Amino acid sequence: MTTRPAGTSAPPAGPETLSPADGLAQLSFLVQGILERRAREHDLSIIQTRLLGVLRDRRPTMNELARLLGLDKSSVTGLVDRAERRGLVVRVPSTADRRAVLVSLTDHGRSLAFAGAARFEADISLLLERLPPSDRDALSRLISRLLVAHATDQGIDLSATIKTENAQAGS
Amino acid sequence: MTTRPAGTSAPPAGPETLSPADGLAQLSFLVQGILERRAREHDLSIIQTRLLGVLRDRRPTMNELARLLGLDKSSVTGLVDRAERRGLVVRVPSTADRRAVLVSLTDHGRSLAFAGAARFEADISLLLERLPPSDRDALSRLISRLLVAHATDQGIDLSATIKTENAQAGS
DNA sequence: TATTGTTATACTCTATAACTATA
DNA sequence: TATAGTTATAGAGTATAACAATA
Numbered sequence: 001m002t003t004r005p006a007g008t009s010a011p012p013a014g015p016e017t018l019s020p021a022d023g024l025a026q027l028s029f030l031v032q033g034i035l036e037r038r039a040r041e042h043d044l045s046i047i048q049t050r051l052l053g054v055l056r057d058r059r060p061t062m063n064e065l066a067r068l069l070g071l072d073k074s075s076v077t078g079l080v081d082r083a084e085r086r087g088l089v090v091r092v093p094s095t096a097d098r099r100a101v102l103v104s105l106t107d108h109g110r111s112l113a114f115a116g117a118a119r120f121e122a123d124i125s126l127l128l129e130r131l132p133p134s135d136r137d138a139l140s141r142l143i144s145r146l147l148v149a150h151a152t153d154q155g156i157d158l159s160a161t162i163k164t165e166n167a168q169a170g171s
Numbered sequence: 172m173t174t175r176p177a178g179t180s181a182p183p184a185g186p187e188t189l190s191p192a193d194g195l196a197q198l199s200f201l202v203q204g205i206l207e208r209r210a211r212e213h214d215l216s217i218i219q220t221r222l223l224g225v226l227r228d229r230r231p232t233m234n235e236l237a238r239l240l241g242l243d244k245s246s247v248t249g250l251v252d253r254a255e256r257r258g259l260v261v262r263v264p265s266t267a268d269r270r271a272v273l274v275s276l277t278d279h280g281r282s283l284a285f286a287g288a289a290r291f292e293a294d295i296s297l298l299l300e301r302l303p304p305s306d307r308d309a310l311s312r313l314i315s316r317l318l319v320a321h322a323t324d325q326g327i328d329l330s331a332t333i334k335t336e337n338a339q340a341g342s
Numbered sequence: 343t344a345t346t347g348t349t350a351t352a353c354t355c356t357a358t359a360a361c362t363a364t365a
Numbered sequence: 366t367a368t369a370g371t372t373a374t375a376g377a378g379t380a381t382a383a384c385a386a387t388a
Contacts, residue, residue, distance in 0.1 A: 017311075017312070017315055018311070018314070018315045018318065019292070019311075020295055020296070020299055020307070020310075020311040020314075021288075021291055021292040021295040021296075023311055023314035023315050023318060024198075024202050024295055024314065025202060025206065025291070026318055027195075027198070027199065027202070027314050027317070027318060028198065028199040028201075028202035028203050028206070029199075030199075030318070030321065031195050031196060031198070031199035032199050032203060035196065035199070070204075117192075120192055120196070121190070121192040124191055124192040124195055125191070125192075127317070127321060128191055128317075130317060130320035130321055130324060131313070131316060131317055131320060135313055135316065135317075136191070138309065138313060139191075139310070139313040139314070139317065140188075140189070140190075140191040140194055141188070142302070142306055142309060142310040142313065143189070143191075143194035143195065143198050143310070144188055144189040144194050145302060145306065146198070146298070146299075146301060146302055146306075146310065147189065147194060147197055147198060147201070149301035149302060150201065150298060150301055153301060
């Protein structure tokens with residue numbers, strides 16, 4: 001799983017074959033590490049980065065934000081508190097429902113969100129350059145296919161939703 | 172990046188194509204989510220799970236553990252404290268160097284480590300069943316290839332090291 | 343009554359700095 | 366002096382439970 005200490009169900013002896021579970025686990029740690037290092041350059045954590053990412057094209061209530069990020073609403077209160085204190089987001093009272101609060105990016109938050117995305121894409125390009133172009137394309141296509149299949153399977157609508165709704169981790 | 176809110180450099184209009192960066196980011200969140208949910212069943216965090224994983228075939232000093240997990244030694248003190256309190260690991264004084272402490276799994280910790288790995292593999296199998304078998308194999312092969320290429324590129328030795336040393340996130 | 347958001351509280355995880363005990 | 370590990374401290378991130386305001 002997380003770690004694949006030699007032994008266990010690692011494939012026989014093939015020098016360059018990892019079990020699917022090992023491969024996916026290691027790949028996920030690799031990508032998360034890249035994400036984390038980039039975020040840390042701006043003093044952001046992964047969850048703060050995800051918050052900014054989610055807000056790039058939304059202006060959700062605290063409640064919706066909790067659902068989008070897969071967190072408890074009280075966790076989101078703290079998350080938004082810290083982001084607001086740093087001038088990355090603002091709370092705006094909802095006019096429709098006086099209980100609700102909308103959260104939206106400040107200009108500063110927006111620029112961080114887009115800069116981060118650009119640099120992450122550059123990192124990934126660099127990583128993928130390790131593969132021949134044909135492999136690169138094939139890998140991207142297979143990953144897309146897997147994500148689409150999984151999302152569909154979860155009852156989530158197709159492409160539109162896939163592109164926007166995937167801030168959540170697991171589901 | 173983390174999130175791919177519609178717009179930005181998402182590919183033109185292809186209904187089921189994600190940019191490589193989006194695909195990898197989303198996939199990593201998906202896998203981490205699976206990992207996290209499984210860990211939580213045993214009241215473990217991801218880092219505790221990684222700790223157990225690393226110890227499956229090692230008995231490192233606190234210092235080595237810090238390097239393996241990519242954490243500061245003081246963080247490892249706390250991590251091991253909590254794991255020891257729960258009976259998952261034990262500290263054993265080193266006979267070779269009286270300053271050093273070795274950390275090793277208890278039977279309980281070992282059984283959790285292996286059970287977790289098994290269930291994670293089952294989860295991944297289920298996930299991959301969304302793909303036709305040929306895609307499944309191709310994806311695994313490409314991921315392995317990418318990880319091997321990346322590791323080699325980092326100056327890390329080949330298969331042996333790949334299989335054991337990947338507890339670390341980024342590098 | 344039900345829902346939205348915050349507060350109070352508690353715990354994990356992480357790092358930096360200072361310290362103890364070896365080497 | 367340098368290294369191994371712990372402690373003290375501070376802060377982020379998370380959850381549960383209780384609460385206020387509004388629906």
